[in-house]
Amino acid sequence: MSRNPQEWDDRYAAAAAECGGTVWTPGPNRALAAAVEQELADVVPGTCVDVAAGEGRHAVWLAARGWRVQAVDYSRVGLDRAREAAAGAGVDVQTVCADVTEWDPAEPVDLVVCAFLHLPSVTTRPLLHRLGTWVAPSGWLVLLGHDAANLLHGTGGPQDADVLWDTDLLREAAAGAGLEVLRADQVRREVTNAERAAIDVLLVARRN
Numbered sequence: 001m002s003r004n005p006q007e008w009d010d011r012y013a014a015a016a017a018e019c020g021g022t023v024w025t026p027g028p029n030r031a032l033a034a035a036v037e038q039e040l041a042d043v044v045p046g047t048c049v050d051v052a053a054g055e056g057r058h059a060v061w062l063a064a065r066g067w068r069v070q071a072v073d074y075s076r077v078g079l080d081r082a083r084e085a086a087a088g089a090g091v092d093v094q095t096v097c098a099d100v101t102e103w104d105p106a107e108p109v110d111l112v113v114c115a116f117l118h119l120p121s122v123t124t125r126p127l128l129h130r131l132g133t134w135v136a137p138s139g140w141l142v143l144l145g146h147d148a149a150n151l152l153h154g155t156g157g158p159q160d161a162d163v164l165w166d167t168d169l170l171r172e173a174a175a176g177a178g179l180e181v182l183r184a185d186q187v188r189r190e191v192t193n194a195e196r197a198a199i200d201v202l203l204v205a206r207r208n
């Protein structure tokens with residue numbers, strides 16, 4: 001199921017109104033954070049775009065590590081939360097309210113991050129390729145999403161094969177944009193009160 005901006009706005013607003021909380025667990029996804037800390041350990045932080053940034057958990061974490069982050073999302077309420085989170089963390093995150101299927105950064109970017117953006121495959125394939133083309137020379141692409149294996153073996157995420165990702169999809173997008181793929185693997189994520197772990201897919205690629 002794909003949502004529209006109003007539905008995302010309502011979802012973020014409801015989480016804030018009901019419990020003063022966020023839809024997504026605060027703090028970065030562990031696998032994404034570990035990948036950035038390991039693979040990019042020697043990289044001097046530069047410009048970064050967090051694509052479909054939502055409430056900004058990755059944008060804020062990256063900004064705290066010195067990246068100059070643009071957080072792009074079409075949910076104004078999500079971006080309000082992202083700015084609050086950035087202010088709370090004492091970091092700067094520039095927010096851009098835009099449909100990422102139509103938006104492009106002004107210049108090539110040192111790090112492009114996109115986590116859990118699940119759109120119909122007809123949109124996803126060209127979009128992921130475009131994200132790869134944004135990467136500057138010596139820059140990086142980090143993608144994280146729900147793997148299609150979730151439907152049979154995992155927990156949570158959209159229950160629609162057409163919007164789910166897998167390693168082949170991510171590899172093709174990155175390689176098609178001229179990037180070297182350093183890793184593209186399934187990652188297990190433990191989920192509270194669920195018998196099975198969630199199965200995510202993570203890609204790290206760079207432009208040589």
Ligand SMILES: C[S@@+](CC[C@H](N)C(=O)[O-])C[C@H]1O[C@@H](n2cnc3c(N)ncnc32)[C@H](O)[C@@H]1O
Pocket residue numbers: 005008024051052053054055056057058072073074075078098099100101114115116117118119
């Ligand atoms: C599952 S949330 C993930 C948020 C964030 N990346 C994270 O991991 O916490 C998906 C986000 O994608 C945004 N989104 C979906 N389609 C979009 C589009 N076409 N353009 C911009 N944002 C979009 C939604 O507003 C939502 O904030």
